[in-house]
Amino acid sequence: MNKATILMSLHLLLLSGAASAADPSWRGVWSGTIGKQQVMVCLDHDDSSSYYYRRHSYDISLEASDKKGPRWAEMTKGKRTGEWKFESITRDRLTGNWFASKGKRSTPIVLERVSAPANEGQLCDDEAYNGPRIDAVKINAGSPENFEGKRFRTLSAGVDTTISTVELLESGPGVAGVNQALRAELRERIGNYYECLGSDNTRAEEVAEYSVTESPVFWSSRWLALAVVADDYCGGLRINHHYWYSTWDLSSGKNVxxxxxxxxxxxxxxxxxxxxxxxxxxxxxxxxxxxxxxxxxxxxxxxxxxxxxxxxxxxxxxxxxxxxxxxxxxxxxxxxxxxxxxxxxxx
Structure with a gap:
């Protein structure tokens, strides 16, 4: 091994050691159980952590009670609803117990690593954390509809609000591309819905709201224009109302x-x-x-x-x-x- 190779190897080892020192072993996205309930968990720095039960998919906030990671406070609208205490922390497995905020009731926690942090971005926005609940949402297809002689149907997300887009039922070189892009947008909006409902910015008596709908307003042999109506309240002073148009090239399948x-x-x-x-x-x-x-x-x-x-x-x-x-x-x-x-x- 020549001198340059040795120096490069030492440099990589130093970088690896620095990354390990900077990133605590508990930081990342985890999958496992609390008792018998399946959960997805995102443990990030300070108070930017959360988890959700796979059966209902709504975020519950976690705040670090100990910078070393053994203890986390479970928070809902600013109130402590439970505490996590990890007894064993390794790079790939966390085990411990969930404790009720009042009383001595506890439930075992067993988590396996799904994803290691790749950067300093928000882990709870990561696909590894959000993907399972988004993919679990059923997409319901409506009956065929007609707009100026052209057929389409509405695709609606199976959640407790209205999140929908359209699927074109006509043929054409770019139709498949448009449908694929609209489904991708629908998937992204389902993720936004869960993020909104998991927000801790709403006061105790308030309920977060989120809805998005799309419908055709112009459809020619070349162009499709959709009206997009979105309403959301994720905390703050008022409900946000958005109204815009998106235009699609039916020859290329691209948004223009x-x-x-x-x-x-x-x-x-x-x-x-x-x-x-x-x-x-x-x-x-x-x-x-x-x-x-x-x-x-x-x-x-x-x-x-x-x-x-x-x-x-x-x-x-x-x-x-x-x-x-x-x-x-x-x-x-x-x-x-x-x-x-x-x-x-x-x-």
Whole structure:
């Protein structure tokens, strides 16, 4: 073995030792049981840990009572509901007991490592922790529906709220890609739902809420536009309401950012374009005044023109349709090509 190889080996050993010293052996994602109940556990630094029972999948917070890891306080809405005490801690196995917050009742804990921490990110956001409960959710397919002669059905997550998307039942080169992407979005939103419900930011008398729905608003041989409506309350002062559009290219199966069709704009209209948009709005005086100060819109194509949805409060979110020919001076070369195709009678 030459000198360079020896030095490299020593360097790797030092790095490994430093990582081991920095990362306690209990940090990671674990699977196992509390008594006879199956659980998934995420043990991270300080108070960013949690676990869930596989039978109901809702997060329960864990806070470190001991920096070395043997003791953890189980917390629900700021109140201690139990305590964990580990008797044996190794890199791949944790054993100990769960104790009720009051009384002497205890239950054995046995955990096996699922995933070691790969970085300093939040472990409780990791796929290894969240994947089992997301994959356990049944996806229910609705009956076929019709939108302007084209068939689709609604896919709904089997949870205690409304989280849904659509599945296209037509043929085409990009349809499979669109359906795959929409299912991936649905899966991600199920994860967001559990994260919201597991939040400890809500007060004792409050219940977290989360819902997302999608439905078609425009469907041509080339393009599909979906309206997305989302509501969530994960703690804080108010319920959040979001409304936007997503546009899909049915030839490629890809999601398309329509702002890339506009020259030099990204998510916001230029002053000149905004003047054109405002001129086509049919709002009352209060909303019209707010609209002149707004430059952020969600877009989707339609048969009459480009639809601009202002990102204002709910009462002023009416769509604004601008004829395609009015937009031509603001478009990039790609945008002009695509918009002229939309203006064609054969679109």
């Amino acid at each position: 950012d329509l702002w890339t069709w506009f020259e030099g704009m990204k998510y916001e209209a230029s002053a000149a374009l905004n003047k054109i948009i405002v001129a086509h709005a049919k709002f009352d005086e209060e909303c019209a005044e707010m609209l002149t100060e707004n430059v952020t819109y969600s877009l989707h194509p339609s048969r009459e023109g480009m639809v601009f949805s202002p990102q204002l409060y709910v009462g002023c979110q009416d769509d604004i349709v601008v004829p395609y020919d009015k937009l031509l001076p603001f478009l990039s070369p790609v945008g002009k090509r695509e918009v002229k195709a939309l203006m064609s009678p054969r679109r």
